[in-house]
Amino acid sequence: MTINETQDELIEDFALFDDWESKYEYIIDMGKQLAPLPEEFKTEENIIKGCQSRVWLHAETDGENVNFEADSDAIIVKGLVSMLVKVLSGHTAEQIAQADLYFMERIGLHQHLAQTRSNGLASMVKQMKTYGLAYQSLNS
Amino acid sequence: MQYQARENMISETYTIPQLDMGQIRSDFPILDQIVNGKPLVYFDNAATTQKPRQVIEALAGYYERTNANIHRGIHHLAEKATAEFEASRRRIQNFINARLPEEVIFTYGTTDGINLVAQSYGRTFLQEGDEIIISTMEHHSNIVPWQMLCEEKGCVLRIIPINDAGELLMDEYEKMLSEKTKFVSVVHVSNALGTINPVAEIIKKAHEVGAKVLIDGAQATSHIDIDVQALDCDFYAFSLHKLYGPTGMGVLYGKEAILNAMPPYRGGGEMIKEVTFEKTTYNELPYKFEAGTPNIADVVAAKTAINYVENLGKEAIADYEHHLLRYATEALSSIEGLKIVGTAKEKVSVISFLMDGIHHQDIGVLLDQQGIAIRTGHHCTQPLMHRFGIPGTSRASFAVYNTTEEIDHLVAGLLKVKKMLG
Structure with a gap:
């Protein structure tokens, strides 16, 4: 599935919810289902510090695709993080670097991306793209 | 009905203060709105209070009828603007009972006032090895300016510890005081815990060893009557935006003799007497600390905020907020797994809390979805969070326009959060 196909699928999933509770319960569930990041990857280097919650992001490449693993100490952020991982993980460095992430806004969760200082999500997106760019230049 | 039911839960009996809540709420237009489909419940008053219509009108009215640059103009509007600006200074002098209007310096806020003292007084009068005392419960704005000064001058920062209730250990403070103590800078009311500190005693003890004292009054002025002469503090800093007034405007009170001995902190217009390339002489108090065009409109509107507070009555506000605090403490404590952080005997209407196994950010996000800020x-x-071994808390802080019904909404909102995350 392409990055945009995954984004469209998430948008469709969320279109089913007509109240905030079911929407957030779904995000919370996704957060709970995200496999916890192994402790060895919860390093100072992998941490993206928000003012309130912390996000850890670990990236690996098999030479072709980049895979992300991530975690957060706050469950809603963790749910949002799991969506970002789902959308971007397993794609080439180039695809990641050039991805246009529109799903958060379409779902109506863009305020979480805008809260740069409080949850570190915007920094996480930037960091994922930076990994894309870095692996891209390594490959070339 | 819920109000009545909870009212009965309050264990001690006391008279509920009577304020015209209908009138007060209608004075604050911002409160009457729907957020995320629910009526707004605004419990972030320790960050900033909302502004009554009277203040908003004073602000707009200044720009509509008065606006001009102050002090040097000779035309009608400049004189009118200057008169209104200086009337605010006298109004604030009266509000905090300062001896002289020139002891009231206009700043951008509490942080600006503390920095002024650290940079001007601190750099002039403090030396290597001198000790500065602050406390564990200081806001970063009353920590970092002193750390910067200590780094530059080689002073030593000492920290008054607290107990588990969030009260200063006064015995430890007294033990810290010596002839080396040159400055004490302590918060009047803790923003995170709501603790009211015994500042009069802190000031008295500091003066006994010859130290000067600054009180960070950011969280105090909307809740407590301030009398700088009775307190005998050397400096008192506060912000108007936490006192139902405009943002970007604050006050530094200082004793005249000390302010006169201090050099200017910023250079520019307004603060000079005469400028030549060889030598510049400085203006007198308070202007030597007010370089550049000040925040005229907000200063002018500030006196309307103070009038508003004094018309309601500081005592009536304090009594009513105390009622909200007791009601909320009891109501929140009834939620299983909720723990209040900061249980000092003397508190303002601020409640910090933790919920078992739930991150504070999740609480904030899910309450926001229910219209609760x-x-x-x-x-x-x-450093205070480290003292309690926690990364943070959720904090509800109440102002005079809040109601017990809104506290019921908060309780219901938290029960929903618990259900969703449990």
Whole structure:
């Protein structure tokens, strides 16, 4: 599935919810289902510090695709993080670097991306793209 | 009905203060709105209070009828603007009972006032080895300016510890005081815990060893009557935006003799007497600390905020907020797994709390979805959070326009959060 196909699928999933509770319960569930990041990857280097919650992001490449693993100490952020991982993980460095992430806004969760200082999500997106760019230049 | 039911839960009996809540709420237009489909419940008052219509009108009215640059103009509007600006200074002098109007310096806020003292007084009068005392519950704005000064001058920062209730250990403070103590800078009311500190005693003890004292009054002025002469503090800093007034405007009170001995902190217009390339002489108090065009409109509107507070009556406000605090403490404590952080005997209407196994950010996000605004995080008091061994708290802070019905909404909202995350 392409990055945009995954984004469209998430948008469709969320279109089913007509109240905030079911929407957030779904995000919370996704957060709970995200496999916890192994402790060895919860390093100072992998941490993206928000003012309130912390996000850890670990990236690996098999030479072709980049895979992300991530975690957060706050469950809603963790749910949002799991969506970002789902959308971007397993794609080439180039695809990641050039991805246009529109799903958060379409779902109506863009305020979480805008809260740069409080949850570190915007920094996480930037960091994922930076990994894309870095692996891209390594490959070339 | 819910109000009545909870009212009966309050264990001690006391008279509920009577304020015209219908009138007060209608004075604050911002409160009457729907947020995320629910009526707004604004419990982030320790961050900033909302502004009554009277203040908003004073602000707009200044720009509509008065606006001009102050002090040097000779035309009608400049004189009118100057008169209104200086009337605010006298109004604030009266509000905090300062001896002289020139002891009231206009700043951008509490942080600006503390920096002024650290940079001007601190750099002039403090030397290597001198000790500066602050406390564990300081806001970063009353920590970092002193750390910067200590780094530059080689002074030593000492920290008054607290107990588990969030009260200063006064015995430890007294033990710290010596002839080396040159400055004490302590918060009047803790923004994170709501604790009211015994500042009169702190000031008295500091003066006994010859130290000067600054009180960070950011969180105090909307709740407590301030009398700088009775307190005998050397400096008192506060912000108007936490006192139902405009943002970007604050006050530094200082004793005249000390302010006169201090050099200017910023250079520019307004603060000079005469400028030549060889030598510049400085203006007198308070202007030597007010370089550049000040925040005229907000200063002018500030006196309307103070009039508003005094018309309601500081005592009536304090009594009513105390009622909200007791009601909320009891109501929140009834939620299983909720723990209040900061249980000092003397508190203002601020409640910081933790919920078992739930991150404070999740609480904030899910309450916001229900139209309830609280603050979550470390509240710019990271050392205090370390003292309690927690990354942060959720904080509900109440102002005079809040009601017990709104507290019921908060309780219901938290029960929903618990259900969703449990």
